[in-house]
Amino acid sequence: MKKLILTLFFIPAAWHAQQTVNQDTEIVNYISQVHADSLKSHIHKLVSFGTRHTMSSTTDPERGIGAARNWVLKKFSDYAKNANGRMEAFIQKHVIQPDGKRIDRPTDLGNVIAIIHGTNAQDKRMFMMSGHLDSRVSNVMNFNDNAPGANDDGSGIAGLIESARILSRSKFPGTIVLVAFSGEEQGLLGSKMLAEKAKNEGWQIEALLNNDMIGNHLTSETNLTNTHQLRVFSEGLPYYQLDKNARSIRAMGLENDGDARQLARYIKETGERYIDNFQVKMIYRNDRFLRGGDHTPFVEAGFPAVRLTEFNENYDHQHQDIRKEKGVQYGDLPEFMDFEYFKKNVGVNIAVLANLAKAPAKPEEVRIEVDQLTNFTTLTWEKPKFRENITGYYVLMRDTDVSTWQKKFFTTKNRIKLPYSKDNYFFAIQAVSNSGNESLAVTPKVKNEK
Numbered sequence: 060m061k062k063l064i065l066t067l068f069f070i071p072a073a074w075h076a077q078q079t080v081n082q083d084t085e086i087v088n089y090i091s092q093v094h095a096d097s098l099k100s101h102i103h104k105l106v107s108f109g110t111r112h113t114m115s116s117t118t119d120p121e122r123g124i125g126a127a128r129n130w131v132l133k134k135f136s137d138y139a140k141n142a143n144g145r146m147e148a149f150i151q152k153h154v155i156q157p158d159g160k161r162i163d164r165p166t167d168l169g170n171v172i173a174i175i176h177g178t179n180a181q182d183k184r185m186f187m188m189s190g191h192l193d194s195r196v197s198n199v200m201n202f203n204d205n206a207p208g209a210n211d212d213g214s215g216i217a218g219l220i221e222s223a224r225i226l227s228r229s230k231f232p233g234t235i236v237l238v239a240f241s242g243e244e245q246g247l248l249g250s251k252m253l254a255e256k257a258k259n260e261g262w263q264i265e266a267l268l269n270n271d272m273i274g275n276h277l278t279s280e281t282n283l284t285n286t287h288q289l290r291v292f293s294e295g296l297p298y299y300q301l302d303k304n305a306r307s308i309r310a311m312g313l314e315n316d317g318d319a320r321q322l323a324r325y326i327k328e329t330g331e332r333y334i335d336n337f338q339v340k341m342i343y344r345n346d347r348f349l350r351g352g353d354h355t356p357f358v359e360a361g362f363p364a365v366r367l368t369e370f371n372e373n374y375d376h377q378h379q380d381i382r383k384e385k386g387v388q389y390g391d392l393p394e395f396m397d398f399e400y401f402k403k404n405v406g407v408n409i410a411v412l413a414n415l416a417k418a419p420a421k422p423e424e425v426r427i428e429v430d431q432l433t434n435f436t437t438l439t440w441e442k443p444k445f446r447e448n449i450t451g452y453y454v455l456m457r458d459t460d461v462s463t464w465q466k467k468f469f470t471t472k473n474r475i476k477l478p479y480s481k482d483n484y485f486f487a488i489q490a491v492s493n494s495g496n497e498s499l500a501v502t503p504k505v506k507n508e509k
């Protein structure tokens with residue numbers, strides 16, 4: 060007899076009375092190790108470099124981006140000692156020339172990278188978290204004045220350091236990569252440099268969580284406070300190879316099920332599973348108006364990449380000279396940050412990275428049968444190549460007008476026939492480990508589709 064275990068989760072209360080929250084105790088333990096005090100001390104250290112402008116000194120031992128990136132490298136290298144040779148840390152460097160835009164002198168650009176290698180060298184899956192180390196004031200070319208960049212994006216960098224500290228001590232099947240980009244404010248230069256390297260070298264990046272400003276809770280102008288929501292921005296229609304895929308996206312109505320959106324959905328479900336009284340808010344666009352982010356060069360290179368950002372932004376404390384005007388303090392200073400809120404946002408990152416890196420790889424050859432008129436839905440798939448601790452698969456289902464998965468069916472088989480019409484729902488398949496860690500969800504293709 061076919062056995063199905065049905066788990067309901069995150070369904071509006073009006074529909075169902077209960078939801079099952081299955082937490083992996085290891086991940087709960089990681090999150091409990093995120094400390095507001097250590098995040099705070101990292102922010103103060105980052106601010107102490109005066110400016111971290113991309114064109115500031117790379118040779119001064121105390122002031123400028125060079126001293127800052129050496130400090131980040133030192134932190135990563137220290138944590139690597141916990142990892143028994145599984146973790147490496149280095150700076151990806153390149154001297155860039157004036158570009159007639161936001162670089163007006165030869166500049167030593169450097170991304171600080173930590174890689175916590177997976178336990179199986181054959182398994183090339185990479186799960187990335189990033190932030191940007193560089194900072195700025197009102198004039199984007201001003202590399203002299205103090206640019207504390209406490210929240211933008213000291214928060215992203217402090218989050219990376221805290222994640223490195225916690226995750227370096229554990230072994231995962233998948234590889235975790237932590238990146239402190241430079242050159243973000245000068246035109247996403249560091250992320251372009253790494254995205255190009257990743258594409259040329261065939262890195263198998265399955266997720267990039269780019270954190271840019273995750274430690275402020277108060278809006279400027281409207282004075283709204285929000286300490287319980289984190290935004291995740293993701294593209295709908297894929298930028299990469301849209302021409303090639305537009306026909307099937309349109310035919311199957313998959314404009315809301317691209318890789319970046321599936322990643323955003325996964326972040327929402329996983330983040331809310333582990334962080335109490337917290338909501339991950341999916342924003343259905345790649346980024347905010349008038350602003351860019353380091354996930355975008357990865358999106359454009361075809362990798363699933365999203366931006367994680369605080370719900371509320373405060374323009375008095377972004378890209379501002381430090382000054383007082385009419386009693387208002389401007390500047391990106393630590394005193395305007397909320398470290399308890401910040402801690403939750405770091406927790407979301409750790410939950411997602413650990414859940415992905417512990418999970419089996421994604422199921423392969425996921426297909427939906429569409430060659431017959433029937434009120435059943437039949438899905439088939441093949442087991443993933445890398446499947447340490449795999450226990451089975453979740454078949455995810457939701458109404459076409461609902462943004463998150465509503466039902467999941469567990470099976471150990473490679474085929475499922477459900478008494479729900481394929482016309483009325485979206486489906487996807489995840490592989491799941493015996494401690495409940497799910498792979499990213501794979502949207503089925505129709506038979507014979509490549």
Ligand SMILES: [Zn+2]
Nearest residue numbers: 211212271272
């Ligand atoms: Zn930023």
